Amino acid sequence: xxxxxxxxxxxxxxxxxxxxxxxxxxxxxxxxxxxxxxxxxxxxxxxxxxxxxxxxxxxxxxxxxxxxxxxxxxxxxxxxxxxxxxxxxxxxxxxxxxxxxxxxxxxxxxxxxxxxxxxxxxxxxxxxxxxxxxxxxxxxxxxxxxxxxxxxxxxxxxxxxxxxxxxxxxxxxxxxxxxxxxxxxxxxxxxxxxxxxxxxxxxxxxxxxxxxxxxxxxxxxxxxxxxxxxxxxxxxxxxxxxxxxxxxxxxxxxxxxxxxxxxxxxxxxxxxxxxxxxxxxxxxxxxxxxxxxxxxxxxxxxxxxxxxxxxxxxxxxxxxxxxxxxxxxxxxxxxxxxxxxxxxxxxxxxxxxxxxxxxxxxxxxxxxxxxxxxxxxxxxxxxxxxxxxxxxxxxxxxxxxxxxxxxxxxxxxxxxxxxxxxxxxxxxxxxxxxxxxxxxxxxxxxxxxxxxxxxxxxxxxxxxxxxxxxxxxxxxxxxxxxxxxxxxxxxxxxxxxxxxxxxxxxxxxxxxxxxxxx
Amino acid sequence: xxxxxxxxxxxxxxxxxxxxxxxxxxxxxxxxxxxxxxxxxxxxxxxxxxxxxxxxxxxxxxxxxxxxxxxxxxxxxxxxxxxxxxxxxxxxxxxxxxxxxxxxxxxxxxxxxxxxxxxxxxxxxxxxxxxxxxxxxxxxxxxxxxxxxxxxxxxxxxxxxxxxxxxxxxxxxxxxxxxxx
Ligand SMILES: Cc1cc2nc3c(=O)[nH]c(=O)nc-3n(C[C@H](O)[C@H](O)[C@H](O)COP(=O)(O)OP(=O)(O)OC[C@H]3O[C@@H](n4cnc5c(N)ncnc54)[C@H](O)[C@@H]3O)c2cc1C
Numbered sequence: 001x002x003x004x005x006x007x008x009x010x011x012x013x014x015x016x017x018x019x020x021x022x023x024x025x026x027x028x029x030x031x032x033x034x035x036x037x038x039x040x041x042x043x044x045x046x047x048x049x050x051x052x053x054x055x056x057x058x059x060x061x062x063x064x065x066x067x068x069x070x071x072x073x074x075x076x077x078x079x080x081x082x083x084x085x086x087x088x089x090x091x092x093x094x095x096x097x098x099x100x101x102x103x104x105x106x107x108x109x110x111x112x113x114x115x116x117x118x119x120x121x122x123x124x125x126x127x128x129x130x131x132x133x134x135x136x137x138x139x140x141x142x143x144x145x146x147x148x149x150x151x152x153x154x155x156x157x158x159x160x161x162x163x164x165x166x167x168x169x170x171x172x173x174x175x176x177x178x179x180x181x182x183x184x185x186x187x188x189x190x191x192x193x194x195x196x197x198x199x200x201x202x203x204x205x206x207x208x209x210x211x212x213x214x215x216x217x218x219x220x221x222x223x224x225x226x227x228x229x230x231x232x233x234x235x236x237x238x239x240x241x242x243x244x245x246x247x248x249x250x251x252x253x254x255x256x257x258x259x260x261x262x263x264x265x266x267x268x269x270x271x272x273x274x275x276x277x278x279x280x281x282x283x284x285x286x287x288x289x290x291x292x293x294x295x296x297x298x299x300x301x302x303x304x305x306x307x308x309x310x311x312x313x314x315x316x317x318x319x320x321x322x323x324x325x326x327x328x329x330x331x332x333x334x335x336x337x338x339x340x341x342x343x344x345x346x347x348x349x350x351x352x353x354x355x356x357x358x359x360x361x362x363x364x365x366x367x368x369x370x371x372x373x374x375x376x377x378x379x380x381x382x383x384x385x386x387x388x389x390x391x392x393x394x395x396x397x398x399x400x401x402x403x404x405x406x407x408x409x410x411x412x413x414x415x416x417x418x419x420x421x422x423x424x425x426x427x428x429x430x431x432x433x434x435x436x437x438x439x440x441x442x443x444x445x446x447x448x449x450x451x452x453x454x455x456x457x458x459x460x461x462x463x464x465x466x467x468x469x470x471x472x473x474x475x476x477x478x479x480x481x482x483x484x485x486x487x488x489x490x491x492x493x494x495x496x497x498x499x500x501x502x503x504x505x506x507x508x509x510x511x512x513x514x515x516x517x518x
Numbered sequence: 519x520x521x522x523x524x525x526x527x528x529x530x531x532x533x534x535x536x537x538x539x540x541x542x543x544x545x546x547x548x549x550x551x552x553x554x555x556x557x558x559x560x561x562x563x564x565x566x567x568x569x570x571x572x573x574x575x576x577x578x579x580x581x582x583x584x585x586x587x588x589x590x591x592x593x594x595x596x597x598x599x600x601x602x603x604x605x606x607x608x609x610x611x612x613x614x615x616x617x618x619x620x621x622x623x624x625x626x627x628x629x630x631x632x633x634x635x636x637x638x639x640x641x642x643x644x645x646x647x648x649x650x651x652x653x654x655x656x657x658x659x660x661x662x663x664x665x666x667x668x669x670x671x672x673x674x675x676x677x678x679x680x681x682x683x684x685x686x687x688x689x690x691x692x693x694x695x696x697x698x699x
Contacts, residue, residue: 072607349587426658
């Protein structure tokens with residue numbers, strides 16, 4: 001276990017008393033996996049790197065496994081981010097380390113089928129499993145990615161394993177990026193023992209050891225350009241307690257700029273900066289792995305809030321030709337997340353909450369972005385400079401939502417659940433296969449059925465055709481010589497697996513090439 | 519798929535046009551209502567709160583009790599200070615969000631909305647428990663998407679703010695985080 005030492009060269013907003021102007025070789029916006037590994041690669045190659053992060057710097061002593069502290073502190077919009085109509089809840093990290101500080105540790109490489117699709121349909125060149133392999137090997141070593149032991153599977157995950165086995169569905173044990181994990185189950189709240197190998201414990205200190213300087217509580221407002229070059233990034237220093245600009249500003253002039261603010265925020269920053277977008281593609285085709293949930297009550301204790309989340313998964317339904325595929329995982333369920341997510345109100349909601357100790361939960365993540373009819377999410381602005389985010393729903397999505405919910409119900413019933421409770425408004429209670437058919441009749445209109453996302457992707461996609469891609473296959477902006485995007489927003493479609501390893505591998509590949517080019 | 523409604527929006531296009539108009543009328547109504555309750559400048563926040571005024575706090579507290587099904591033996595929404603917790607979240611949110619949420623509360627409270635949803639003319643806070651449930655149910659499943667959005671906003675905030683408090687845990691059998699000492 002790491003000693004929990006502070007990252008050297010880290011400056012907090014409260015330590016910046018007056019306006020500051022800095023010069024650097026490379027300025028990176030955002031300290032999630034994309035920004036952190038880029039910072040490390042470039043700093044190790046000798047560049048003077050500055051990282052600007054709008055979130056705070058939070059570490060183990062603060063991670064006391066309390067949802068009431070973690071969600072407002074470590075998530076975008078205090079964990080209230082959603083589509084404009086609130087029909088999709090958007091869970092997205094916001095602190096030093098980005099999503100890796102709060103994510104659920106599943107560590108999978110990009111499926112070859114996804115890489116092939118990008119090459120064929122989106123003109124992505126050179127982003128192959130072979131090119132990525134050495135980067136993935138190194139990342140997996142640094143983050144101690146390994147497959148959990150049989151004994152680390154909690155009852156919640158066991159239900160998925162048992163149900164899938166009984167129904168003959170394929171399933172697998174999911175690798176995790178942890179060292180000496182003590183199975184608290186609190187990954188989503190910041191790891192209380194520094195077992196999770198998040199960026200603030202790995203690539204950020206590595207980058208700092210090579211001289212990178214990391215600024216927390218600094219929100220980049222806009223980029224300034226001259227001709228084909230970006231010249232500076234202007235940031236507001238935030239007062240963390242009020243989450244408002246504290247007064248001072250921080251301006252970074254650099255030779256190279258890398259945007260790693262994550263999907264939604266990177267495209268929004270490009271828009272806000274007024275950078276040219278002749279084909280109107282920035283912020284469009286944002287993918288979410290729209291996620292459905294299903295709860296099941298058992299006659300025994302499940303305690304879905306304890307034990308490693310997502311040790312078992314199933315990709316059995318990932319490829320459904322002509323339809324939207326989905327994969328299945330098992331989330332952690334502490335009371336606040338359950339209270340927010342459970343459908344219904346009044347006695348039915350209370351009853352679901354009282355069953356929490358006996359509840360198993362499944363999620364189905366829809367693999368969006370591969371069908372012609374899909375448009376995905378659109379990032380923009382509404383009044384007062386506020387983010388606007390909408391997600392387009394077509395018939396294929398509705399079909400996949402229903403299939404995914406039926407599949408989850410079947411798995412839990414096969415695993416011995418007494419009843420399955422859906423996230424429809426109002427929820428359905430299902431006890432038999434005949435009941436499962438009721439899912440076909442229930443509305444999946446916006447806000448009639450809970451949808452979540454913890455995987456934001458796209459909005460500044462890569463590819464060689466500037467008509468459909470914002471950056472090229474080396475992640476350089478098509479219209480700027482010194483502007484790069486290295487984060488989840490470059491994916492042309494969703495991935496079909498949890499994103500962190502894909503982001504780390506791809507950013508590592510691109511940052512290494514950039515470092516070599518000098 | 520046997521559903522008769524449009525899988526995407528849940529309603530037909532003609533209905534959508536009509537509801538779009540109803541929807542904006544409602545926003546206008548909410549605005550008018552708000553103007554009535556806050557003549558020119560906003561009331562002051564209730565003592566101890568930073569955003570919500572006396573009336574908004576009362577509406578929210580009534581909504582929370584209904585959403586959370588307070589029954590004998592479980593802590594009330596006030597015991598968990600749901601209102602204070604929502605207020606603290608609002609205090610850190612942009613002004614537009616604060617105003618929209620206040621507007622939503624007034625719209626929900628308003629008897630006119632009760633008439634539109636056929637759940638009675640009385641204001642929400644003055645209504646009996648059964649009629650409060652009916653009002654929430656009408657919003658939860660309404661064909662007007664604005665109401666469904668409003669229901670979700672209230673339900674999620676109440677659910678999250680209540681169950682994140684250690685005070686609520688005993689009643690649902692959550693033992694609290696493990697002791698790592
Ligand atoms: C609850 C949860 C569970 C997850 N579980 C898993 C999992 O098990 N496995 C997996 O692979 N993935 C998981 N993910 C997803 C994964 O963590 C993200 O896909 C990944 O972190 C995205 O990386 P990124 O570099 O694109 O952006 P992010 O990690 O989102 O980082 C972007 C950073 O930029 C900062 N930023 C944004 N705008 C600005 C600005 N204007 N100025 C300065 N800074 C800015 C943000 O605060 C943020 O810290 C999970 C995510 C969540 C929320």
